[in-house]
Amino acid sequence: MELKTPLYEKHIEYGGKMVPFGGYILPVQYKSSGVIKEHMAVRTAAGMFDVSHMGEILCEGPDALANLNMILTNDFTNMVDEQARYSPMCNEQGGTVDDLIVYKMNDNKYFIVVNAANKDKDYKWMCDHQFGDVTFTDVSSQYAQIAVQGPKAKSIISKICSEGSIPDKYYYCRFGAEVAGIPCIVSTTGYTGEDGVEIYLPATKAEEMWDAIYEAGKDDGLIPCGLGARDTLRMEAGMPLYGHEMNDEISPREAGLMFAIKMKKDDFIGKKPMEEAGKPAVVRVGLKITGRGIAREFQDIYIGDKKIGYTTSGTKCPFFDYPIAMARIPREYKEPGTKMEIDVRGRRVEAEVIPLPFYKR
Amino acid sequence: MEFKKEALYAKSHEWVIFDGDEATIGISDYAQSELGDLVFVNLPEEGDEVEVGESFADVESVKAVSDIYSPVTGVVAEINEELLDAPEKINEDAFGAWFIKVKDITDKAELISAEEYEAFCESEE
Numbered sequence: 001m002e003l004k005t006p007l008y009e010k011h012i013e014y015g016g017k018m019v020p021f022g023g024y025i026l027p028v029q030y031k032s033s034g035v036i037k038e039h040m041a042v043r044t045a046a047g048m049f050d051v052s053h054m055g056e057i058l059c060e061g062p063d064a065l066a067n068l069n070m071i072l073t074n075d076f077t078n079m080v081d082e083q084a085r086y087s088p089m090c091n092e093q094g095g096t097v098d099d100l101i102v103y104k105m106n107d108n109k110y111f112i113v114v115n116a117a118n119k120d121k122d123y124k125w126m127c128d129h130q131f132g133d134v135t136f137t138d139v140s141s142q143y144a145q146i147a148v149q150g151p152k153a154k155s156i157i158s159k160i161c162s163e164g165s166i167p168d169k170y171y172y173c174r175f176g177a178e179v180a181g182i183p184c185i186v187s188t189t190g191y192t193g194e195d196g197v198e199i200y201l202p203a204t205k206a207e208e209m210w211d212a213i214y215e216a217g218k219d220d221g222l223i224p225c226g227l228g229a230r231d232t233l234r235m236e237a238g239m240p241l242y243g244h245e246m247n248d249e250i251s252p253r254e255a256g257l258m259f260a261i262k263m264k265k266d267d268f269i270g271k272k273p274m275e276e277a278g279k280p281a282v283v284r285v286g287l288k289i290t291g292r293g294i295a296r297e298f299q300d301i302y303i304g305d306k307k308i309g310y311t312t313s314g315t316k317c318p319f320f321d322y323p324i325a326m327a328r329i330p331r332e333y334k335e336p337g338t339k340m341e342i343d344v345r346g347r348r349v350e351a352e353v354i355p356l357p358f359y360k361r
Numbered sequence: 362m363e364f365k366k367e368a369l370y371a372k373s374h375e376w377v378i379f380d381g382d383e384a385t386i387g388i389s390d391y392a393q394s395e396l397g398d399l400v401f402v403n404l405p406e407e408g409d410e411v412e413v414g415e416s417f418a419d420v421e422s423v424k425a426v427s428d429i430y431s432p433v434t435g436v437v438a439e440i441n442e443e444l445l446d447a448p449e450k451i452n453e454d455a456f457g458a459w460f461i462k463v464k465d466i467t468d469k470a471e472l473i474s475a476e477e478y479e480a481f482c483e484s485e486e
Binding site for chain 1: 426
C-alpha cells in the first residue's frame with residue numbers, strides 16, 4: 001500500500017496522473033501539460049514539484065559533527081550555520097548506502113535530507129553506527145517539501161516571502177524563513193540543473209503553500225510538474241539517481257562524485273576499500289544516442305561483440321531533442337567521441353560518449 | 362476525447378478502418394492521451410506479416426515504451442513513414458496519424474464499436 005503525501009488531494013485537483021514511486025503515490029505528470037511541457041517550463045520559466053516523499057532526519061548533540069564526518073564521506077568541519085552540503089553515505093565495502101544533503105542549524109544540530117525509498121535504511125544505518133553523545137531522529141512525517149525550480153523561481157517566491165527568506169548563494173538555507181505567511185525552511189538547492197529553491201514546511205500547511213506558490217507564479221509561466229519531468233531534468237543535468245547511477249554495490253567514486261568524498265579526512269566508513277581500490281576501473285559517462293532509438297536504464301553496451309557495460313538511465317532529452325543515457329563502462333572507453341552500441345530490446349543502436357553534464361545553465 | 366464513429370476498436374486501444382480488402386490501423390485518441398508525449402515510433406516494413414494480438418510496432422513516450430498490437434492478421438501494404446520523424450503527430454491527431462495499412466487479411470480480433478469502446482475506456486479510468 002503506497003502512502004499519500006500531504007499534497008495528494010492537490011494533485012488530483014490539479015489533474016495529476018498518479019503512480020506509485022518510492023513507497024508513495026505521486027503525480028508522474030499533469031493532464032493539462034505532460035512531461036515535455038513541464039520539463040521546458042522549468043528550463044524557461046518555473047515549475048513546482050511535490051517532493052514531500054523525501055526523508056528528513058535530525059542529528060543532534062555535542063558529537064554531531066564527529067558522527068557526520070565518520071558516517072558520511074564529505075567533510076562538514078568548516079561549514080557555517082545555514083550552509084548545505086551534499087554527501088554520499090557509504091558502507092564498509094565502499095558501496096553507497098544513499099546520497100543526501102546536510103544542512104547545518106548550529107554546532108550541535110544538523111538537518112539531513114535523504115531519498116524516500118532509503119529513508120528507513122538510512123535512519124537505521126545512522127543509529128547503528130552512531131557513537132558518543134548524539135541522537136538521530138526521523139522527523140519525515142512532520143515535513144512536506146515543495147521544490148520550485150527554474151530561472152523565474154526565486155523572483156516568484158520573493159513575491160510572497162518575508163525579507164531575507166531566500167539565501168543569496170547556492171547551497172545555503174534559511175531556517176527562519178516565511179513564505180505565504182507560513183514558517184518554513186528555504187534552501188537554494190535543487191535537482192534540475194536550474195536556479196531555484198526547495199521549501200521544507202509543516203505537513204499540515206502543505207496545501208495552503210501549494211496554492212499560494214501556484215497563484216504567485218502562474219502568470220510567469222509556472223506550472224506543477226511531476227516525477228517524469230523531475231527525472232528528465234536531472235538526467236539532462238547529468239545528476240546521479242540512487243538505484244541507477246549508484247547503489248549498495250557501486251562506489252560513489254565510480255559514479256563520479258569525487259568532489260564529495262574527502263580522502264584527506266582521518267577516517268570515514270568506506271574509506272579503506274576506496275584507498276585500496278585506487279582509481280576506479282569503471283566510471284560513469286554520458287552517452288548521446290546517434291542511431292535510431294531511445295536507450296533506457298539497464299541495457300547492455302557493446303563495442304563489436306564485446307559487452308563492455310550497461311546504461312543506468314536513459315531518455316529522450318526534451319531540451320536538446322535527442323536521446324541521451326548515462327552508463328557504467330571501463331575507464332579506457334570514457335573519452336568523448338568513443339563509439340559504442342546499446343542493445344535496445346534486441347536491436348543495436350549506435351551511441352557515443354559526450355561530456356557530462358549534458359545541460360548546463 | 363474523440364471516439365470516431367467510422368472506426369472499430371480493439372480493447373488493446375487500436376482503431377481499425379476497413380476499406381475493401383484493406384485495413385488501416387492506428388492507436389486511439391484515448392491511448393495517445395494515456396501514453397503522453399510520444400517521442401519515438403518503431404514500425405514494421407512493407408511486406409512484413411502481422412498477426413492478431415501480436416505486437417507490430419512500439420511507441421515510446423519520454424518515460425516508457427508501449428507495444429502496439431495488431432487487430433488483424435495479414436501483410437503490411439504500406440507504413441506511415443511520416444510518423445518516424447514526427448511521432449508527435451499521433452498526439453496531435455490520433456486518427457490522422459495511421460500506423461500501417463494491411464492487405465491479404467485472413468483473421469481479425471474481436472472489435473467493438475465507438476460507443477462500446479467509449480464505455481470501455483470509462484470503465485478503465
